[in-house]
Amino acid sequence: MTCEICQQIEKKIGVLIETKEVVALIAPKPAVTGHVLVVPREHHAILEQVPDAVVGQMMTVANRLSIVLFEGLGCQGTNMIVPNGIPAGQSAPHTAMHIIPRNENDEVNVLWKPKQLNEEEMSAIELKMKEEASKMGKKEEPAPKKEAPKQEVLQLSDEENYLLKSLKRIP
Amino acid sequence: MPELTEEDIKNMSPEELRALQKEQCVFCKMVEGKIQARKVFEDENFLAVLDINPATPGHILLMPKEHISILPQLPEPLVQKLGVLSKHLSQAALKAMKAEGTTIFVANGLVAGQRAAHFLLHIIPRKEGDDAGITLEETDISESDAQKLQDNLLPFVHRVFGSQKAPTSPATPHSPPASPSQSTPSPKAEKPAEKQKPAKKMTNLDEVTEFLTK
Numbered sequence: 246m247t248c249e250i251c252q253q254i255e256k257k258i259g260v261l262i263e264t265k266e267v268v269a270l271i272a273p274k275p276a277v278t279g280h281v282l283v284v285p286r287e288h289h290a291i292l293e294q295v296p297d298a299v300v301g302q303m304m305t306v307a308n309r310l311s312i313v314l315f316e317g318l319g320c321q322g323t324n325m326i327v328p329n330g331i332p333a334g335q336s337a338p339h340t341a342m343h344i345i346p347r348n349e350n351d352e353v354n355v356l357w358k359p360k361q362l363n364e365e366e367m368s369a370i371e372l373k374m375k376e377e378a379s380k381m382g383k384k385e386e387p388a389p390k391k392e393a394p395k396q397e398v399l400q401l402s403d404e405e406n407y408l409l410k411s412l413k414r415i416p
Numbered sequence: 417m418p419e420l421t422e423e424d425i426k427n428m429s430p431e432e433l434r435a436l437q438k439e440q441c442v443f444c445k446m447v448e449g450k451i452q453a454r455k456v457f458e459d460e461n462f463l464a465v466l467d468i469n470p471a472t473p474g475h476i477l478l479m480p481k482e483h484i485s486i487l488p489q490l491p492e493p494l495v496q497k498l499g500v501l502s503k504h505l506s507q508a509a510l511k512a513m514k515a516e517g518t519t520i521f522v523a524n525g526l527v528a529g530q531r532a533a534h535f536l537l538h539i540i541p542r543k544e545g546d547d548a549g550i551t552l553e554e555t556d557i558s559e560s561d562a563q564k565l566q567d568n569l570l571p572f573v574h575r576v577f578g579s580q581k582a583p584t585s586p587a588t589p590h591s592p593p594a595s596p597s598q599s600t601p602s603p604k605a606e607k608p609a610e611k612q613k614p615a616k617k618m619t620n621l622d623e624v625t626e627f628l629t630k
Contacts, residue, residue, distance in 0.1 A: 258562075259562050259563075259565075259566050260566075261566065261569055261570065261573050262573050262577055269573075271557070271562045271565055271566055272557075273557070273562075274554035274555065274556070274557075275554075275555055275557050276552045276553045276554070276555065277555075278557075278561070278565065279565065279569075281569075291517075292503050292506060292520070293503060293506065293507050293510070295503070297500045297503065300499045300500055300502075300503045301496035301497065301499045301500045302496065302499075303499060304495055304496060304498055304499025304500075304502070305492060305495050305496050305499070308487050308488060308490075308492075308495045309576050309577055310573075310576075311487060311488060311524055312488050312576050313569055313572045313573050313576050314569075315488075316572045316575070316576070317568060317569045317571075317572035317573075318568075318569075321525055321526075321527045321528075322523065322524050322525025322526065322527040322528030322529075322530070323522075323524045323525065323528055324521070324522065324523055324524070324528045324529070325487070325520075325521075325522035325524070326519065326520065326521050326522070326550070326552065327502075327518075327519070327520035327521075328517075328519055328550075328551075328552065329506060329517050329518045329519065329520065329542075330516055330517020330518065330542060331516070331517060331544070332515075332516045332517040332542040332543050332544045332545075332546065333517035333518060333519045333540075333542040333550075334519070334550065334551040334552060335517065336554065342520075343552060345528075345552070347525065347527045347528040347529075348527060349527050351527070352553070353552075353553070354549075355521070355529060355549070355550050355551075355552070356529045356549070356550075357471035357540070357548045357549050357550055358471070358547070358548075358549070359467075359469035359470065359471065360469065360470050360471065360472070360473075361469065362470065362473060366473065367454060367466060367468075368454075370454075370466060370473055370474050370512070370513070371454040371456060371466055373512040373513070374456040374466065374474060374476070374508060374509065374512045374513075375455075375456050375457075376512070377507075377508035377509075377511045377512040378456050378457040378464070378504075378505060378508045378512075379457075380508075381504045381505070381507055381508045
């Protein structure tokens with residue numbers, strides 16, 4: 246299967262900036278004019294597969310691109326969105342950080358309807374989340390004080406494999 | 417505390433202004449432990465709590481402890497760390513909620529949907545058929561329009577990133593397609609958070625954060 250994003254990178258179509266690991270592109274299917282993408286150069290389906298150091302760099306590039314959109318387009322705001330998996334609306338099998346310029350009365354609608362859960366539900370979620378968050382930090386980030394990006398081997402859990410399988414269904 | 421007039425606020429130094437914002441900020445109070453929150457993660461720079469009005473169950477708010485309004489104000493090493501943490505918390509949310517995906521969401525500015533004066537990164541667990549929305553519409557862009565946009569943005573890209581590329585990866589020498597002459601990004605590009613304060617260059621960012629002082 247050929248990935249459109251990989252092809253765009255290879256053919257250097259709409260490239261704004263690139264590093265060894267990260268490429269910023271004009272979005273091929275923009276929500277509004279000025280919509281740009283930050284993607285890992287290497288093909289990864291979801292953000293969880295991307296090595297930490299590369300994710301960090303993606304965020305840095307995305308943030309600077311936000312500034313580029315503020316300055317270059319004079320927009321009044323920006324959204325940065327990673328749709329991770331099909332239920333999140335991910336439409337290409339190459340993970341991407343979307344940076345979208347925003348202006349008053351534009352056509353973009355990315356807001357959600359807030360829900361209200363009861364205290365019991367919230368407490369149960371808090372417990373589970375805390376547990377997972379504590380495991381995560383230890384496994385993936387053994388030296389949190391170090392500023393240097395870590396090199397690490399990626400291990401996929403079952404959940405991620407599920408995500409991957411569903412992404413492969415994307416035509 | 418006496419009522420502040422608009423004039424008072426105008427005359428404040430950036431430090432005073434920040435102190436005032438901090439004083440009134442709910443999220444700063446969470447950071448300080450003055451307001452209770454369902455904390456799920458904390459380190460020296462960041463705090464993650466459950467959103468009390470979630471888009472879906474398990475909606476996490478990840479925030480820098482320092483009071484900043486929009487991401488361009490965050491020092492770059494922390495921006496990088498924010499990226500890594502959002503990946504890790506997304507993983508945690510996937511597992512904890514048995515979710516099938518996540519939406520990672522940032523709004524810089526009122527018009528982007530920002531509601532709080534303290535910068536927040538949202539991590540929203542997703543499942544098939546949830547009604548959270550946040551779907552990006554996809555339109556077509558002609559080759560010439562894409563080219564025009566690229567031409568428009570490139571000078572700004574070069575300014576913000578410096579003439580050379582490779583913003584953050586120290587261990588990766590990289591040869592860019594053009595001008596491989598020098599490797600230091602301009603000091604401007606290094607510290608976007610600082611350059612906006614003294615100079616008038618970043619008027620747009622000033623406007624973006626303006627509502628926060630009202």
